[in-house]
Each structure stands twice: as C-alpha cells, then as structure tokens.
Amino acid sequence: MTDVTLTKKDFTSDQEVRWCPGCGDYSVLSTMQAFLPELGIPRENIVFISGIGCSSRFPYYLNTFGMHSIHGRAPAIASGLAITRPDLTVFVITGDGDALSIGGNHLIHALRRNVELKILLFNNRIYGLTKGQYSPASEQGKITKSTPYGSLDTPFNPISLAIGAEATFVARTIDSDRKHLSETLRQASAHKGSAFIEIYQNCPIFNDGAFDQVKDNETKEGSLLQLIHGQAIKSSTYGVVRDGARLKLVELANVDESELVIHDASDPDPSYAFALSRLSGSALEHTPIGIFRSVVRPGYSAMVNDQLSEIIASQGAGDLEKLLNSGDTWVVD
Amino acid sequence: MSKPTIAVKSVIIRFAGDSGDGMQLTGDRFTMDTASLGNDISTLPNFPAEIRAPQGTLPGVSSFQLHFADHQVRTAGDAPDVLVVMNPAALKANIKDIPRGATIIVDKDEFTTRNLTKVGYASNPLEDGSLSSYKIHAVALTSMTVSALSELALSRKDAERAKNMFALGLLSWMYHRPTDATEAFLKAKFSKMPEILEANLVAYRTGWNYGETSEDFAISYEVAPAHMSPGKYRNISGNIALAYGLIAAAQATGLKLFLGSYPITPASDILHELSKHKKFGVITFQAEDEIAAVGSALGASYGGALGVTTTSGPGIALKSEMIGLGVMLELPLIIIDVQRGGPSTGLPTKTEQADLLQVMFGRNGESPAAVIAASTPSDCFTMALEAVRIATTYRVPVFLLSDGYIANGSQPWKIPDVGTLPDLHVKFAHTQEGFLPYLREPETLARPWAIPGTKGIEHRIGGIEKQDKTGEINYEPANHDFMVRTRAAKIAGIEVPNLEVDDLYGDAKVLFLGWGSTYGPIASAVEELRNNGEKIAQAHLKYINPFPKNLGEVLEKYETVITPEMNLGQLAMLLRSKYLKDIVSYNMVRGLPFTTAELVEAAMGVLHDD
Ligand SMILES: Cc1ncc(C[n+]2csc(CCOP(=O)(O)OP(=O)(O)O)c2C)c(N)n1
Ligand code: SF4
Ligand SMILES: [Mg+2]
Numbered sequence: 031m032t033d034v035t036l037t038k039k040d041f042t043s044d045q046e047v048r049w050c051p052g053c054g055d056y057s058v059l060s061t062m063q064a065f066l067p068e069l070g071i072p073r074e075n076i077v078f079i080s081g082i083g084c085s086s087r088f089p090y091y092l093n094t095f096g097m098h099s100i101h102g103r104a105p106a107i108a109s110g111l112a113i114t115r116p117d118l119t120v121f122v123i124t125g126d127g128d129a130l131s132i133g134g135n136h137l138i139h140a141l142r143r144n145v146e147l148k149i150l151l152f153n154n155r156i157y158g159l160t161k162g163q164y165s166p167a168s169e170q171g172k173i174t175k176s177t178p179y180g181s182l183d184t185p186f187n188p189i190s191l192a193i194g195a196e197a198t199f200v201a202r203t204i205d206s207d208r209k210h211l212s213e214t215l216r217q218a219s220a221h222k223g224s225a226f227i228e229i230y231q232n233c234p235i236f237n238d239g240a241f242d243q244v245k246d247n248e249t250k251e252g253s254l255l256q257l258i259h260g261q262a263i264k265s266s267t268y269g270v271v272r273d274g275a276r277l278k279l280v281e282l283a284n285v286d287e288s289e290l291v292i293h294d295a296s297d298p299d300p301s302y303a304f305a306l307s308r309l310s311g312s313a314l315e316h317t318p319i320g321i322f323r324s325v326v327r328p329g330y331s332a333m334v335n336d337q338l339s340e341i342i343a344s345q346g347a348g349d350l351e352k353l354l355n356s357g358d359t360w361v362v363d
Numbered sequence: 364m365s366k367p368t369i370a371v372k373s374v375i376i377r378f379a380g381d382s383g384d385g386m387q388l389t390g391d392r393f394t395m396d397t398a399s400l401g402n403d404i405s406t407l408p409n410f411p412a413e414i415r416a417p418q419g420t421l422p423g424v425s426s427f428q429l430h431f432a433d434h435q436v437r438t439a440g441d442a443p444d445v446l447v448v449m450n451p452a453a454l455k456a457n458i459k460d461i462p463r464g465a466t467i468i469v470d471k472d473e474f475t476t477r478n479l480t481k482v483g484y485a486s487n488p489l490e491d492g493s494l495s496s497y498k499i500h501a502v503a504l505t506s507m508t509v510s511a512l513s514e515l516a517l518s519r520k521d522a523e524r525a526k527n528m529f530a531l532g533l534l535s536w537m538y539h540r541p542t543d544a545t546e547a548f549l550k551a552k553f554s555k556m557p558e559i560l561e562a563n564l565v566a567y568r569t570g571w572n573y574g575e576t577s578e579d580f581a582i583s584y585e586v587a588p589a590h591m592s593p594g595k596y597r598n599i600s601g602n603i604a605l606a607y608g609l610i611a612a613a614q615a616t617g618l619k620l621f622l623g624s625y626p627i628t629p630a631s632d633i634l635h636e637l638s639k640h641k642k643f644g645v646i647t648f649q650a651e652d653e654i655a656a657v658g659s660a661l662g663a664s665y666g667g668a669l670g671v672t673t674t675s676g677p678g679i680a681l682k683s684e685m686i687g688l689g690v691m692l693e694l695p696l697i698i699i700d701v702q703r704g705g706p707s708t709g710l711p712t713k714t715e716q717a718d719l720l721q722v723m724f725g726r727n728g729e730s731p732a733a734v735i736a737a738s739t740p741s742d743c744f745t746m747a748l749e750a751v752r753i754a755t756t757y758r759v760p761v762f763l764l765s766d767g768y769i770a771n772g773s774q775p776w777k778i779p780d781v782g783t784l785p786d787l788h789v790k791f792a793h794t795q796e797g798f799l800p801y802l803r804e805p806e807t808l809a810r811p812w813a814i815p816g817t818k819g820i821e822h823r824i825g826g827i828e829k830q831d832k833t834g835e836i837n838y839e840p841a842n843h844d845f846m847v848r849t850r851a852a853k854i855a856g857i858e859v860p861n862l863e864v865d866d867l868y869g870d871a872k873v874l875f876l877g878w879g880s881t882y883g884p885i886a887s888a889v890e891e892l893r894n895n896g897e898k899i900a901q902a903h904l905k906y907i908n909p910f911p912k913n914l915g916e917v918l919e920k921y922e923t924v925i926t927p928e929m930n931l932g933q934l935a936m937l938l939r940s941k942y943l944k945d946i947v948s949y950n951m952v953r954g955l956p957f958t959t960a961e962l963v964e965a966a967m968g969v970l971h972d973d
Binding site: 043045072073074075077079082089090092093094095096097098099100103105106107108109110111112113114115117118135136139334337338341342345346347348350351353354355356357358359360361362363 | 593662665817
C-alpha cells in the first residue's frame with residue numbers, strides 16, 4: 031500500500047494518445063486511469079503487457095511499467111513475469127485478432143493454468159491497425175477489404191472460448207459504460223487467478239456501430255441481459271429461464287418473475303456460464319453483460335511458488351557443491 | 364583357476380540391440396564403471412527417432428558406443444573393437460562399421476528364421492561363414508538368462524528383459540570392471556520392485572560368471588587408468604552439464620533461474636534435469652509451444668530473473684520473432700539450441716551443426732544476437748556460465764549452441780571447485796530522478812536493467828523502434844539508422860577471450876579450425892597426424908558472434924585453413940565474408956560425428972596436394 035493517495039493524473043503518462051477520434055479505446059483508457067488509484071497499489075508494482083493492434087498501444091499511455099510486445103504473445107510474456115514476480119499486478123491488453131487469432135493458443139493456456147493476469151480483450155470485431163480486415167470475432171458474411179464477397183468463417187464467441195478454456199473469471203462489458211467497466215475491473219482485480227474481460231469496443235473507422243444494438247438508447251435496455259450475482263437475469267423485455275439442463279429466453283410478459291434464473295457466477299459447473307454465453311448471437315439482440323463466471327481455483331504463480339517453498343522446506347535449500355559432486359565420482363591423485 | 368589377462372591401451376565397444384533391449388542403460392552402466400577405474404572415456408549413444416519402432420527391425424536398432432583408454436580420448440572412436448548385438452537387426456545395422464578381426468558377441472537365441480527374414484538375411488550369418496573374418500562369440504544370452512531366473516516368480520517376458528544385464532556382466536568380466544557400483548545402481552533403481560531387482564542382479568552376476576567359466580571366453584583384458592590431472596571426477600553428458608551450468612550461473616548472478624521450454628529431442632533432458640532441482644529455487648515452465656517458452660523466459664527476464672529457453676532447430680524457427688523482441692528490448696535472454704539433423708523434422712535423434720546461420724541471421728531486420736558454442740560435453744558447463752555472463756553484462760539475447768552428439772555423449776569431468784566460479788552479480792537500475800531506459804553504459808553499451816517494482820523509474824518499452832536514450836517510440840530515419848548501428852556495435856563489442864592456437868612447434872602451415880562438437884574428432888585427427896610426423900595446427904572457435912579479436916590474425920598466419928563442419932559450410936561462409944580468406948570447407952551431413960580417419964584423410968589431402 032502507498033502512503034500517498036494516487037490520482038488519475040498519476041497514472042497518466044506524458045505520451046500523446048494516438049487513436050482515431052471517437053475510438054472506443056479512449057474511454058477504456060480514461061476509465062482505467064481513473065480506476066487504478068482505487069487499487070491502492072503503488073504504480074511501480076503495476077505492469078501492462080500488450081500485443082500488437084490499435085488497442086495494444088494502451089500501455090504507452092499509463093504511467094506504470096509497460097511492455098508493448100509482439101502480435102498475440104502478451105499472455106506468454108506476462109505469464110513468465112507473473113510466475114517469477116508474484117508481487118506484481120499484471121494486466122494483459124489485447125485485441126480480438128491479437129487474442130483470438132494469432133495468440134489464441136497463449137490465451138487459452140494462460141486461462142487454463144489460471145495465471146494471475148487481468149486480461150482485457152478489446153473486441154471491435156475487426157483488425158483495426160491493419161486497416162480493416164475481418165477478425166475471428168467478425169460475424170459471418172462480413173464484408174471487409176479481405177472479404178469483399180463476405181466472410182465465410184464462423185466467429186468465436188470470446189466468452190464461450192474463455193469458459194471452454196477453464197477460465198475462473200469471465201466477464202463482458204462495454205467501452206462507453208464507464209460505471210459498468212469500472213465495476214468489472216474492480217471485481218476482476220479482486221479475483222485471485224486469471225480474469226478475462228471482453229470489452230465491446232467501437233472502431234468508428236473500420237467497423238462503426240458494431241455494438242449499437244447494446245449502446246443505443248432505444249435498443250440497449252431491451253438487449254442487455256444484466257448478470258448480477260444473486261439477481262434475476264433479464265433485460266427490459268426478456269428474461270432467462272431454465273429449460274431442462276439448458277437456458278432459454280422468454281418474454282417477460284409471458285413469465286412470472288419468480289421463474290427467472292437467479293444469477294450465480296460462483297456456480298462450479300461451467301456449463302451454466304457457457305449456456306449464458308450462448309444466449310447472444312452475432313446480432314446482439316440478447317446480450318448478457320456482466321460477470322458470467324467467478325470461481326475460486328488456486329492461481330498458477332501461487333502454486334508454483336508454494337511448490338518451491340515446500341520443496342525447499344522439506345529438502346533444504348540446494349547446495350551447488352553437493353549437486354556437482356553427486357552421482358558416481360572418483361578421485362585421481 | 365583364473366584365465367590369462369592381456370593389457371590393452373584402448374578399447375571401443377558398441378552395444379546394439381532393439382530399442383526395447385536396454386542398450387542405452389547397459390552402455391551407461393559400463394561407462395560409469397569404466398570411468399571410476401580412471402580410464403578416459405568418450406561415449407556416443409545413437410537411437411532411433413521412433414520410441415518403439417517394430418521389434419527386431421532395422422529402424423528399431425539402438426546403440427551405444429564407448430571408447431576408453433589409458434590415455435586421453437577425444438571421440439567415441441571410429442571402429443569398434445567389440446560389437447555386442449542382441450538380434451539380427453542389430454548385426455545387420457552395425458556390421459558395416461566393424462573392422463575385420465573385431466570381436467562380435469551375439470545373442471544366438473535371437474537368430475531365429477523369423478527374425479532373420481525380418482531383416483532380409485537369407486541364411487544365418489552365424490552359420491553361413493559370412494562372419495568368418497571376425498571373432499564370433501555366439502552366446503545363448505536369452506535362454507541362459509531365463510534359466511538363471513527360473514527360480515524367481517517372473518513371467519518369461521520379464522525374465523528375458525534382464526538379458527542386457529547378462530551382457531553387461533559378461534563385458535564387465537572381460538574388461539575387469541568393478542561390479543559394486545552397478546549393483547548399487549540397480550538396488551536404487553528397483554528398490555520398489557524386489558523381483559525385478561533380483562532378476563537384474565542375478566542376470567548380471569550370471570553374465571559375469573559365464574565369462575569366468577565358459578571356455579568360449581579364454582582371455583580378459585585390462586586397460587590401465589589414464590593420466591589425468593589430479594582431482595575429483597564424474598562422468599557428464601552435455602545436457603546435464605548445461606543444466607548444472609545454468610544452476611551455477613543463477614547462483615553466481617544471484618538471480619532466480621526461470622526456464623521456459625517446450626519438449627523437443629535432443630534438448631528435453633535439460634528441461635527434465637532442471638525440473639528436478641527446484642530446491643535451488645529453479646522455476647521450470649513447460650509452455651504450450653516454443654513461442655510461449657521463449658516469451659515466458661523474456662517476461663521473466665523483464666522482471667529481473669535469469670530467463671532461459673532450451674530447444675532444437677525447429678523450436679528456434681518458432682522463437683525467432685520473440686528473440687527479435689529480445690533484441691529490441693535489450694534484455695538478457697539465454698537461448699540454448701541443441702542442434703539436430705534438419706531441415707524440418709529432419710533427423711530428430713541425430714547430430715548436425717546446420718543451425719549456425721539460422722541463429723546468426725534467422726530474424727527479420729538487422730537483429731544481432733550473441734552466439735557461442737560448446738565444444739565437448741563438459742564444456743557445456745563452462746559455456747552456460749559464459750552465456751549468462753554475456754547476457755547479463757550486455758543485456759542481450761545469447762544463443763548457446765550444442766548438438767545431439769555432445770548433448771547425449773559423455774566424458775569424465777573434473778568437478779570444479781564451487782569457490783572458483785566467477786562472480787557474475789548483476790545490478791538493477793535503482794530509484795532515481797530523470798531515469799532514461801535507453802541511456803547506455805559507455806563501455807558495454809548496455810541499457811539499464813530496470814525491473815518493475817522499482818519506484819520512480821516506471822517506463823514503457825516495446826518492439827517499435829525507439830528513440831535513443833528515452834526509449835520513446837521514434838520513426839525518424841536518422842534515429843533508426845543510429846539505433847540499428849548501436850545494437851550491432853553492442854554485440855560486436857562483447858569481450859570474448861582470444862582464440863588459442865595449438866601449433867606444437869609454431870611451424871605448421873595448415874590450420875584445422877572447427878567449432879562446436881567437432882572438437883573431439885579434430886583433436887583426435889591432429890594427434891594422429893602429428894604422430895605420423897605431420898605439421899598441423901588446431902584452433903577451435905567457441906565464440907562466433909562476436910568472433911575473437913585475434914581471429915583475423917590467426918587466419919592470416921596459415922597458408923591453408925580447413926574447417927570441418929556437419930553442415931554445408933556455414934562457419935566457412937562467415938569466415939570468408941568477414942576475413943576474405945578462402946577456407947577449405949570439409950563437410951559431412953550424415954547425422955553422425957566425423958570419424959578421426961576421414962579428418963586425417965582430409966588433412967592429408969591438403970598437406971600433400973602437390
Ligand atoms: C507477426 C505479425 N503478423 C501480423 C501483424 C500485423 N498486424 C498487426 S495488428 C494486426 C491485427 C490487429 O487486430 P486486433 O488484434 O483486433 O487489434 P485492433 O487493431 O483491432 O485493436 C495484425 C494482423 C503483426 N504485427 N505481426
Ligand atoms: S482504427 Fe479503429 S480501433 Fe484503431 S484507433 Fe482507429 S478507431 Fe480505434
Ligand atoms: Mg480488433
């Protein structure tokens with residue numbers, strides 16, 4: 031803990047921010063800068079590690095330690111750092127191409143291991159930095175520079191992917207909703223293992239309005255299914271009920287409130303969170319927002335370091351002289 | 364009544380059998396028992412790429428060769444004096460390497476019609492006279508082992524499995540090897556399986572007694588200890604020496620050792636070995652792929668640990684982009700490449716030196732890194748410390764090259780005194796006003812190692828070109844040119860020892876110049892040439908980027924420089940381009956080390972080409 035209270039300004043670096051005007055990344059940055067003082071962690075103990083993409087410029091703008099690495103590999107680098115330096119708070123900043131395409135392997139393995147990383151995936155459903163090709167999160171049929179006749183690929187649902195990868199904390203939030211974003215960051219920071227946050231992020235240049243359905247005042251209330259632990263899951267028009275082992279949407283008009291599923295993010299069975307993640311299609315008309323899953327499992331770095339301590343406690347610290355002289359030895363006079 | 368004993372100066376034995384026959388273990392044990400007698404030794408394991416190729420087939424043959432002598436030995440030897448074969452496939456696969464007159468011990472029980480036809484023998488070579496120029500001992504190895512174990516409650520299969528110990532016992536008798544160490548080894552290995560332990564011990568002793576009593580074996584041999592400098596010794600393979608060297612280096616630097624690795628032959632044993640030594644605070648991380656392996660190592664270095672990654676050629680190809688980031692971030696990073704036959708999957712279990720240009724140049728942009736190479740199994744220990752010295756002093760990625768030959772081959776190693784290891788303690792940047800992440804030390808051009816957790820020096824770094832001193836993003840032409848040259852100058856300025864030349868009387872006109880694992884074969888060839896009255900000098904490069912400062916001078920001094928490499932002339936290419944000296948490049952890419960004889964012949968061609 032620091033003795034002086036830090037402010038948003040303390041976390042703002044002197045670098046000029048270079049995103050396009052109106053880019054959703056600005057509001058995420060500003061929310062992050064405003065949120066960090068709340069953690070009470072000294073600046074020097076916070077590290078942001080990013081891959082490559084527009085969003086991955088993020089670390090330059092924060093006055094903490096930061097590394098802008100290479101495309102897709104931030105979770106791998108961050109894992110090495112977190113494992114050897116459990117005293118640090120490590121954030122990973124990544125895009126939908128960075129995390130789901132070139133870096134998909136590192137993402138799923140960091141989540142499965144539960145490395146103590148806060149992973150923020152800026153999902154604009156497009157490759158921004160390379161000027162507008164479709165991404166693994168783009169909806170099928172997307173017309174882009176590289177798919178003038180429409181993309182054929184089935185997209186990933188990042189939340190489903192993270193849950194499938196054994197993630198212990200999985201959430202979704204929106205760039206422009208500062209309050210929700212801050213609250214999600216707060217919960218993620220309190221989580222002990224990997225925390226995965228998908229942030230819907232608008233790219234006004236190459237994929238403008240991708241998330242209008244959940245941002246516009248006319249449609250958002252009816253589209254966003256609020257996930258609040260201990261409360262019924264519903265939007266202004268629809269609610270979620272159980273259908274055998276599955277979940278299903280029903281119009282609120284046709285259902286008694288008492289039948290709605292009460293959200294339990296701590297449900298150990300991942301199929302519940304997975305079912306929630308499947309409620310939304312690419313068109314976003316029913317989009318769960320909030321924390322899908324938050325369960326307790328030992329963090330990887332904690333386990334690695336505990337194992338070392340136990341071995342040292344039971345066997346004693348290594349003695350180099352003994353090691354070099356181990357096995358069959360003989361003496362020449 | 365004991366049998367006559369003959370003293371010999373050196374012996375080369377090759378054990379060969381099916382990969383399930385335990386030939387590596389047999390060879391290892393014979394090596395250990397031989398080393399403890401004070402002979403000098405060199406070993407060469409040779410195993411198939413498939414874990415279990417079909418039994419009794421040529422691709423399934425595994426072998427282990429060792430050369431021991433009453434004098435210094437440099438290689439595992441060209442031509443075995445004794446071949447031990449456990450089946451017809453092993454005979455067929457190895458006979459071409461065996462000089463006439465050599466001794467061949469075979470398990471005749473395995474020479475059945477079925478096994479013979481499997482490998483294409485039309486008739487039994489033990490009976491058709493085709494081996495008449497060898498000394499053949501056809502021993503009923505399997506059946507004698509099984510009958511010796513008949514008292515034990517074992518399946519026939521388990522009993523048969525002990526036949527390698529019979530063979531070991533027999534050879535131990537032939538060469539007067541002590542038996543206590545192997546017995547102790549077996550007791551430790553099978554402590555939880557009393558029947559298997561008993562079977563192995565009985566088979567081992569039965570083999571020994573068979574030598575003692577059978578009329579087939581009339582003579583035993585003795586090899587006197589070699590003259591070695593006084594001290595305590597152990598046998599060591601290159602991979603184990605690398606692991607020990609890294610642990611020693613972590614202590615010498617005071618850093619936490621972090622290994623990020625992905626399994627690959629022939630480098631995996633370094634991962635296995637380091638994983639055993641957690642009590643030294645070593646963290647081993649088996650990553651999801653090679654990119655993550657080196658990435659995690661770089662992340663660990665960024666945080667102030669000693670970040671190491673170990674792999675072979677295909678893994679280096681995957682790691683290239685991350686190593687480029689290491690070059691940009693100017694952080695210490697150790698990359699160990701235990702080379703194997705390539706390209707692609709190539710010859711996974713065989714040796715080669717064809718990654719040299721890959722590690723020199725296999726990255727985008729002007730991306731210089733330090734490159735050093737170990738020359739013998741025990742040299743791996745020293746070079747691991749050197750890699751760490753260079754990486755931490757200059758804050759650069761360092762490639763340490765080894766290869767399958769020295770990784771698995773072993774030799775006696777005089778155990779160093781821990782007190783004599785170098786002090787490599789590092790200094791991290793401390794809290795200060797006006798900290799600049801790319802402000803360099805004038806002597807080394809190293810930038811500060813500024814680790815997270817240090818108050819007041821928070822800064823951002825990345826793979827984008829950065830401004831001199833401040834490290835901020837910078838795309839200006841002149842700055843980029845300056846930074847490219849500065850990174851190159853930093854590598855070029857690394858202090859490395861001068862190249863030592865062994866030129867007995869200073870009058871040689873021809874220099875043998877090698878690098879890496881060719882040291883043993885070259886030294887052995889040089890010895891033989893000199894014994895024949897030839898004048899030849901030898902030098903061996905352990906530092907390749909940068910080269911030693913006196914290398915140009917050395918090259919100039921000799922009329923002819925021969926460079927043997929297990930590639931198509933990669934070092935020769937570097938030497939020619941840098942020093943404009945023509946090099947006689949002598950190349951073999953068979954997945955096997957050079958033989959002494961072929962290097963002698965190559966040198967003779969150059970020495971007498973008039
Ligand atoms: C190895 C490598 N391949 C390709 C690229 C080019 N590249 C840079 S960013 C990017 C995609 C970025 O998309 P995303 O991760 O969604 O980030 P965004 O720009 O949308 O924030 C690509 C293909 C690269 N930098 N490195
Ligand atoms: S291209 Fe899109 S994502 Fe990238 S900075 Fe511009 S608006 Fe933002
Ligand atoms: Mg994107």
